[in-house]
Amino acid sequence: MYETEPVSVSLTENRWNDDDAARWERDAGAEPADRDLALRIYTSRLIGGDPDLVLHGGGNTSVKTRRGTSGEVMHVKGSGWDLATIEAPGLPALHLDAIRSGGRAGALSDPEMVALLRANLLDAQSPNPSLETLLHGFLPAKFVDHSHATAVLALVNQPDAAEICGVVYGDRLAVVPYVMPGFDLSIAAAEIADANPEAEGLWLVNHGLFTFGETARQSYDRMIEFVNMAERHLASHGIAILPTDEGPQEHRFIDLLKERLQAAGPVFADAIAIDARTGPTIRTFHEHPDLADLATRGTVTPDHVIRVKPFPLLLKSTDSAEAIDRALKNYGTRYEAYFRAGEAQAKEPKTMLDCLPRVAHIENVGMVGFGKTAGEAKIVADLTSQSMRVMLAAESYGRFTPLTPGHLFDMEYWSLEQAKLKK
């Protein structure tokens, strides 16, 4: 199953710079908590600045420190902030003991968890802390970093993802089987971390990687080292992660698709933006012999489903307007079946979102992301671009095995994720 010819590895770069780090600390002043926060911002931006680590608000980071009369606090990424451009207000502080004891007191519903976090903010004006705040809080390490690195996603989305972790990392990473993000994942991950006190991070099946450290540098160094180990492991199996295609694409077919999407329902009737791309990696993906299956198996992280829907639309450049309409109708039927199956398992009633795709793969043309705004279309296209690279690497390694439709439904219809989109 595995190829063995060596391939050249392009490794994710460690971009730590002593002078830059020293400047961040110096500019923060004398207060130790401010200096901790400054380094937290610095390495958060290093992670956020690399699209092969996180994309568009993905991932999160935290630091635990002491702040004057407030005692032990934790700064954690606020909802709506992007690690690439994060600033101090994007890392709100919480009373650490209070969220730890409140989070351990018993099972919390989503609104109860958000209320616990909000009630323990030092500054009531802060944005909502990340939905992973309790997970960060339960972990004992001072610095905690979380990413969705491309190479890691190719390996966590394998049927034997847990065994792969042991082979590549030994005991350095502890395996967390897939659990829905939020309260349940916080508890599960905390228990696993407690049982593996020597672990330097967590390997989240179907999701990504956490690293810990006593300094900002140690946690960041471990993140890059572990990502590099995943990259080398893929290379040792003859697998190179293909480069990202940046080439924009204009094509008569895309104009036709845009028109048919606007006619298909109210979502895009008033406004539609398109981000269409082409290039060698996209062509390789479209020429995959199992494209129809591979492309629609599921998303590469739980978060992605919110932006790209559980599966894309597949078209051919020769399709007529009628054929596109038919494909959109079939997409809606498939999406509704996914919704009905998920709804039947859900604990509370759900309202179906629109049944139109956000991504189209068009044979001989390219990949297209759509949204109501250019910004939305770009996010969709960027996430899809990374997903294609993950899927190709994962499928060459073994079998790309993402979250089940039921898990995707739970994320897409999670009240807290729905709230993020409305912002």
Ligand SMILES: [Zn+2]
């Ligand atoms: Zn994540």
